[in-house]
Amino acid sequence: MIPFQDLSGQFADLRTEIEGAIQNVLERNRFILGPEVEEFEKEFAAFLGHGQTIGVASGTDAILLTLKALGVGEGDEVITTPFTAAPTTMAIVLAGARPVFADIEEGGYGMDAAEAAQAISLRTRALVPVHIYGQALSIRKLCETACALGIPLVEDACQAHGVRFGKRMVGTFGAAGCFSFYPTKNLGACGDAGLVATADPYLAERLRMLRDYGRNGRDTFAQIGRNSRLDELQAAILRVKLRRLEKWNADRKKIAAIYLEELEGLPLKLPASRSPRGHVFHLFVIATPRRNELAAWLKRKDIETHVHYPVPVHLQPAMAFLGYKKGSLPRAEAAANSVLSLPMYPGMPEGHARKVAAEIRAFFKGPGLES
Ligand SMILES: Cc1ncc(COP(=O)(O)O)c(C=O)c1O
Numbered sequence: 001m002i003p004f005q006d007l008s009g010q011f012a013d014l015r016t017e018i019e020g021a022i023q024n025v026l027e028r029n030r031f032i033l034g035p036e037v038e039e040f041e042k043e044f045a046a047f048l049g050h051g052q053t054i055g056v057a058s059g060t061d062a063i064l065l066t067l068k069a070l071g072v073g074e075g076d077e078v079i080t081t082p083f084t085a086a087p088t089t090m091a092i093v094l095a096g097a098r099p100v101f102a103d104i105e106e107g108g109y110g111m112d113a114a115e116a117a118q119a120i121s122l123r124t125r126a127l128v129p130v131h132i133y134g135q136a137l138s139i140r141k142l143c144e145t146a147c148a149l150g151i152p153l154v155e156d157a158c159q160a161h162g163v164r165f166g167k168r169m170v171g172t173f174g175a176a177g178c179f180s181f182y183p184t185k186n187l188g189a190c191g192d193a194g195l196v197a198t199a200d201p202y203l204a205e206r207l208r209m210l211r212d213y214g215r216n217g218r219d220t221f222a223q224i225g226r227n228s229r230l231d232e233l234q235a236a237i238l239r240v241k242l243r244r245l246e247k248w249n250a251d252r253k254k255i256a257a258i259y260l261e262e263l264e265g266l267p268l269k270l271p272a273s274r275s276p277r278g279h280v281f282h283l284f285v286i287a288t289p290r291r292n293e294l295a296a297w298l299k300r301k302d303i304e305t306h307v308h309y310p311v312p313v314h315l316q317p318a319m320a321f322l323g324y325k326k327g328s329l330p331r332a333e334a335a336a337n338s339v340l341s342l343p344m345y346p347g348m349p350e351g352h353a354r355k356v357a358a359e360i361r362a363f364f365k366g367p368g369l370e371s
Contacts, residue, residue, distance in 0.1 A: 028232075049168075052204045053198075060090060064095050065210045080101060082332040083335055084313060092128065110131070116142065117145045126151060129155065133282055133285050135273065155170060157178060163249075252346055
């Protein structure tokens with residue numbers, strides 16, 4: 001069996017450090033907004049080389065609280081991509097705004113800047129593109145679109161820890177960058193966790209209040225806030241793992257290089273990591289009109305694959321109220337029908353990547369499912 005992901009090696013390598021970090025928190029007896037969160041926030045800001053960071057409970061909350069801190073709410077529109085994990089859009093709706101979808105770029109999976117520009121109206125209050133699969137977006141163009149109209153850009157970098165556009169890390173281009181530390185992310189906690197990065201001290205202050213019941217002093221509450229704090233145990237674990245992130249990203253790139261070499265020449269769309277848009281391969285995604293057949297073939301060979309994402313967000317039942325119909329965002333819909341994510345994780349044996357590629361080659365050369 002070749003699994004899609006396997007986190008057990010990560011834990012085995014870091015067992016002593018993680019157990020030590022947990023022990024420290026337990027002995028310190030301080031579980032909420034203590035030194036681990038404070039240090040992790042500093043360390044992640046240093047890693048990004050940028051401003052300050054605010055630890056929160058999840059990636060969804062990172063986006064939701066950022067929009068709220070920017071003053072987005074009822075009656076506002078937020079432009080986003082239909083080709084992403086649903087929580088990006090959920091955060092927009094939970095903030096009280098209406099998502100407006102801009103289709104993805106030709107030949108890629110990120111938001112198209114021209115489509116975003118076309119979706120702008122007088123009600124637009126923010127632009128939320130996603131560095132999907134771990135690849136940096138055409139962020140310069142999106143920044144220009146947002147800047148020209150004076151609209152804040154909120155980067156959903158939930159799948160893009162440590163990827164650069166040119167020399168600069170993503171999550172540092174917009175008014176804010178939002179990260180998720182869901183366990184399977186390139187930097188994953190042992191539970192839910194998230195973070196916002198921003199160079200704007202005013203926004204940072206608002207976010208610190210919003211994650212902590214709106215509190216701005218021990219017993220004073222300046223605004224309506226919620227409980228969305230990153231907790232000490234997760235922060236302590238994330239501090240250990242952050243020190244390995246660059247190495248893990250390099251491991252992912254090695255596996256990606258094997259796939260790219262071994263799959264070249266097949267009738268497949270392969271991920272294109274062209275400069276200046278870096279890729280940290282949170283997911284290694286290929287595309288073919290024969291996606292379902294190929295997935296079934298690989299399953300029969302004991303190779304686990306997944307589809308990110310089989311239904312674009314604008315066609316999800318929860319979004320029916322927005323009134324989008326099939327065919328309204330054709331590039332996202334075509335992508336949803338053709339993408340397939342192959343096994344990918346740091347520490348994945350290279351032999352597994354070669355075996356997966358060999359089975360894909362066999363599928364295209366041979367009689368497919370009939371064999
Ligand atoms: C692109 C994207 N945005 C937002 C989220 C939400 O993050 P979380 O699961 O930490 O709330 C995720 C993670 O699933 C994601 O992949």
